Amino acid sequence: MNESTRSGRQGTLLIIGGHEDKKGERLILKELAQRARGGSLLVATLASHNRVDELWDIYSRQFRELGVDDVVHFHIDGRAQANAAENVTLLDRARVVFFTGGDQLKITSDLAGTELCERLLRFYREDGGTIAGTSAGAAVMPETMLVSGRGGESHRIGDRLSMSPGLGKIKGVIVDQHFAERGRLGRLLAAVAQNPSALGIGIDEDTAILVEGNDEFRVIGDGAVYVLDGQGITYTNVADRARETTLAVSNMRLHALSHGHAFNLQQRVPLEAASTSPLLEPN
Amino acid sequence: MNESTRSGRQGTLLIIGGHEDKKGERLILKELAQRARGGSLLVATLASHNRVDELWDIYSRQFRELGVDDVVHFHIDGRAQANAAENVTLLDRARVVFFTGGDQLKITSDLAGTELCERLLRFYREDGGTIAGTSAGAAVMPETMLVSGRGGESHRIGDRLSMSPGLGKIKGVIVDQHFAERGRLGRLLAAVAQNPSALGIGIDEDTAILVEGNDEFRVIGDGAVYVLDGQGITYTNVADRARETTLAVSNMRLHALSHGHAFNLQQRVPLEAASTSPLLEPN
Known part of the structure; x- marks a missing residue:
C-alpha cells in the first residue's frame, strides 16, 4: 500500500488477540503463510519462559501445513544473543517474523536497544517485512504496552495497571488482547482514560488487526476488535486519590x-464502506 | 424527590447487578433496610425454581441484622396465587418489595396481568413504595428485558439474544446484570444495536442504580454501571443475514x-457534578 520504489517500502503489522484459531479456518495463520512467500518465516519464541520448545513445535507444524517451507526457530535468550550477528542476519532472508505469546516484558527487556531490534525496525520500515505477534507478542507492538491489570471486573483507581515502553511499531494506540474472553473492558477504559491521546484497541482471541501503512487497519478473524476513543471524554475520576474507588469515565466513544x-x-473513524472489499492484496 | 401531596407520590426503583455485597459494607442492603422503615419489607422469591427457602433464609437474616423487624416472605407460585387477595393485600403495609434472583421469565409469567401486578404498580406509582430487584429481579424492571445471551465472548449476529416484555417499571432502557463479571459487553451492544432508542445499562455485581422519578438514577455500591447510548450509531451489521458474522457497531457512546x-x-448525560452530593436523602 505505502509502497515506494526508491527507499524500500514499509511493511505490515499483524497484531493478534491470542489463540489465533489453529483448528478452524485459520484465517490469521494463512495470512501469515501467504506473506512468507519468497523468504523465511521466523517463529520468535522469546516471550516464553518455559514453553519455548512446545511453542516452536505447535507453530512450525501449523505453518508447514499451510505450505511454508522455510520456517525458522528464532529464539533469543538474553541481550548478548540479540546483538549476535548470526541472529541479526537471520532477518536478511525473512519475510515474516512472528512473536508468540508469553511475557511481554521478556521481549522488550531482551530486545529493546539491541542490534536485532534495530534490524527488526529496518526489516519493517524498509524491507517491507511483516511483523506479527500474538498475545504478549501483540502487546509489545505499540510505543506503550499494557503489561498487566485485572480482568473480569471493573477497574479500581488503585488497581495495578502496569504499562511499559513497547517496541514502538505502531504509534498512538494501546493494545489489549483476549479482550472479550477475559473481560478486559475495565482495564482498557482505564488505560485510555489515563491518556486519551492514545486509542485503545481491544482484540479478541482468534482475531487480528492488519496494519499497512500508518493510517489504517483491517480486522481478520472470528471475533471482534473494539476501539475506545477517549478524545471526547468530559469527565473521569482516574486521577483521584481514592484508590478503592471504581473508575468512572463519561463520553467514551466505542466501535x-x-x-x-x-x-x-x-481520523479515528471506522471505514464502514470497506467491509465488502477484499482483504488480501496481491503481493 | 418527585413528591406530590395530592395523588400520592412515585416511589423508587433499586436495580441491582447481582450478589449485592452481603459481607462488606452492605451499602445496597442498608439502603433497602432504611427504606423499609415504617412498614414491611417483602422478600419476593418467585424468580427461583429450587432455592426459594435458601434465598428466604439468606435475605431475611441479612435484613434482620440491618434492623428491619418486619420482613415477610413473599412467595408466589403460579398465577392463581398472584390473584389471591391474601397475597395482594400484603402490599398494603409494605414499604419495600425485593425481588431475588433466578429466572426472569418465572417472574413475568407468574405476575404479568394479575391483580398482584396491578397492585405492585400502584404501590410504586402512588404509595411511594420501593421496588428492588437483583439479577433476574433486576432484569424484569424495564419494559423489555434481556432473558439470555452469551457472555465472555463477542456477539455473533445469529446468537440467541432472547428478549421479552418486562414489568415496565422503567422505560427506554435495557438492563443487564453481572456485567463486568460475566463479560456481557457483547450482548448489551447487540441489544442496543437492535434498537438504539433504548439505553443499555450494564450493572456490575455488588452495584445498583437507584431510580427516583423518571429522569435520573444514581449508582450505589462497589462496582461500575455502564451506559451504552446508541443514538449516534452510524453503522451496524446486526440485521445482516450472515448468522456467523461477529457484531460490528460504529460510534456507540459509552459511560x-x-x-x-x-x-x-x-437527556442521556452523566451528571458529573453530582458525584459529591450525598446519596441518601432523609426519609
Missing part, C-alpha cells in the same frame, strides 16, 4: 469491528 | 459510572 471492517487511525 | 455518580435518562 466494535469484525472481519473485513477497517479503521482509520488518524 | 462508566461508579458510586455516587448520577445519570439523566432523558
Whole structure:
C-alpha cells in the first residue's frame, strides 16, 4: 500500500488477540503463510519462559501445513544473543517474523536497544517485512504496552495497571488482547482514560488487526476488535486519590469491528464502506 | 424527590447487578433496610425454581441484622396465587418489595396481568413504595428485558439474544446484570444495536442504580454501571443475514459510572457534578 520504489517500502503489522484459531479456518495463520512467500518465516519464541520448545513445535507444524517451507526457530535468550550477528542476519532472508505469546516484558527487556531490534525496525520500515505477534507478542507492538491489570471486573483507581515502553511499531494506540474472553473492558477504559491521546484497541482471541501503512487497519478473524476513543471524554475520576474507588469515565466513544471492517487511525473513524472489499492484496 | 401531596407520590426503583455485597459494607442492603422503615419489607422469591427457602433464609437474616423487624416472605407460585387477595393485600403495609434472583421469565409469567401486578404498580406509582430487584429481579424492571445471551465472548449476529416484555417499571432502557463479571459487553451492544432508542445499562455485581422519578438514577455500591447510548450509531451489521458474522457497531457512546455518580435518562448525560452530593436523602 505505502509502497515506494526508491527507499524500500514499509511493511505490515499483524497484531493478534491470542489463540489465533489453529483448528478452524485459520484465517490469521494463512495470512501469515501467504506473506512468507519468497523468504523465511521466523517463529520468535522469546516471550516464553518455559514453553519455548512446545511453542516452536505447535507453530512450525501449523505453518508447514499451510505450505511454508522455510520456517525458522528464532529464539533469543538474553541481550548478548540479540546483538549476535548470526541472529541479526537471520532477518536478511525473512519475510515474516512472528512473536508468540508469553511475557511481554521478556521481549522488550531482551530486545529493546539491541542490534536485532534495530534490524527488526529496518526489516519493517524498509524491507517491507511483516511483523506479527500474538498475545504478549501483540502487546509489545505499540510505543506503550499494557503489561498487566485485572480482568473480569471493573477497574479500581488503585488497581495495578502496569504499562511499559513497547517496541514502538505502531504509534498512538494501546493494545489489549483476549479482550472479550477475559473481560478486559475495565482495564482498557482505564488505560485510555489515563491518556486519551492514545486509542485503545481491544482484540479478541482468534482475531487480528492488519496494519499497512500508518493510517489504517483491517480486522481478520472470528471475533471482534473494539476501539475506545477517549478524545471526547468530559469527565473521569482516574486521577483521584481514592484508590478503592471504581473508575468512572463519561463520553467514551466505542466501535466494535469484525472481519473485513477497517479503521482509520488518524481520523479515528471506522471505514464502514470497506467491509465488502477484499482483504488480501496481491503481493 | 418527585413528591406530590395530592395523588400520592412515585416511589423508587433499586436495580441491582447481582450478589449485592452481603459481607462488606452492605451499602445496597442498608439502603433497602432504611427504606423499609415504617412498614414491611417483602422478600419476593418467585424468580427461583429450587432455592426459594435458601434465598428466604439468606435475605431475611441479612435484613434482620440491618434492623428491619418486619420482613415477610413473599412467595408466589403460579398465577392463581398472584390473584389471591391474601397475597395482594400484603402490599398494603409494605414499604419495600425485593425481588431475588433466578429466572426472569418465572417472574413475568407468574405476575404479568394479575391483580398482584396491578397492585405492585400502584404501590410504586402512588404509595411511594420501593421496588428492588437483583439479577433476574433486576432484569424484569424495564419494559423489555434481556432473558439470555452469551457472555465472555463477542456477539455473533445469529446468537440467541432472547428478549421479552418486562414489568415496565422503567422505560427506554435495557438492563443487564453481572456485567463486568460475566463479560456481557457483547450482548448489551447487540441489544442496543437492535434498537438504539433504548439505553443499555450494564450493572456490575455488588452495584445498583437507584431510580427516583423518571429522569435520573444514581449508582450505589462497589462496582461500575455502564451506559451504552446508541443514538449516534452510524453503522451496524446486526440485521445482516450472515448468522456467523461477529457484531460490528460504529460510534456507540459509552459511560462508566461508579458510586455516587448520577445519570439523566432523558437527556442521556452523566451528571458529573453530582458525584459529591450525598446519596441518601432523609426519609
